[in-house]
Amino acid sequence: MDQYIKVLFPTRRKVWVDGNPAGFTNKVFQIDAGHHTITLWSSKKNFSPDAHEVNVIGTIPTKPLIVEFVRKEV
Numbered sequence: 001m002d003q004y005i006k007v008l009f010p011t012r013r014k015v016w017v018d019g020n021p022a023g024f025t026n027k028v029f030q031i032d033a034g035h036h037t038i039t040l041w042s043s044k045k046n047f048s049p050d051a052h053e054v055n056v057i058g059t060i061p062t063k064p065l066i067v068e069f070v071r072k073e074v
Helices: none
Strands: 002-008 014-017 020-024 028-032 034-040 052-056 065-068
Touching: 002 034, 002 052, 020 028, 028 034, 052 065
Parallel strands: 002 065
Antiparallel strands: 002 028, 014 020, 014 034, 034 052
């Protein structure tokens, strides 16, 4: 079943779900229901945490699961 997620970060970044590109930060995008590892693409790794482990279920486009990364100094 399709689910929805929104990954927050101060700037636009590619979002990776289970090691695959899936969308961009600050936009709602669709993923499969279930357990996923969410991370961002960056050559600098200037975000925290390194990844989020989430279980995505019971979402709709207007109420996605919110996952937030924060900027860190490298």
